[in-house]
Amino acid sequence: SKFIEILTYKAKWYGRDLIKIDTFFASSQLCNNCGYKNEEVKDLKIRNWKCSECGKVHDxxxxxxxNILDEGLKMQKAS
Incomplete structure (x- = not known):
């Protein structure tokens, strides 16, 4: 897409890496505190939720x- 082209260009311009996260990465379902996957929050109408494992409340x-930042950093380390 044009947006990815622009991001790629800007990343190269500033000497940065562009790391693409899988489209199906469950970024909004994973608790960024403990890693628990809450499949009940797939509904986009749910804007806030509380992790049933650690109790952290999430926007x-x-x-x-x-979660996207953490996944990108993991992918960068692995490469």
Whole structure:
């Protein structure tokens, strides 16, 4: 897509790596505190949820962004 082209160009321009996360990575379903996968929050209407394992309360978007960052860093280390 054009957006990916622009990101790739900008990453190279600034000497950075662009790491692509799998489209089906369950970023909003994983607790970024303990790693528990809550499949009940697949519904996009659910904006906040509490992890049944560790009790941490999550904002869906903030939690997903932290999980995407963590996954990208793992992928970068592995390469």
């Amino acid at each position: 869906r978007d903030i939690n997903a962004s932290k």
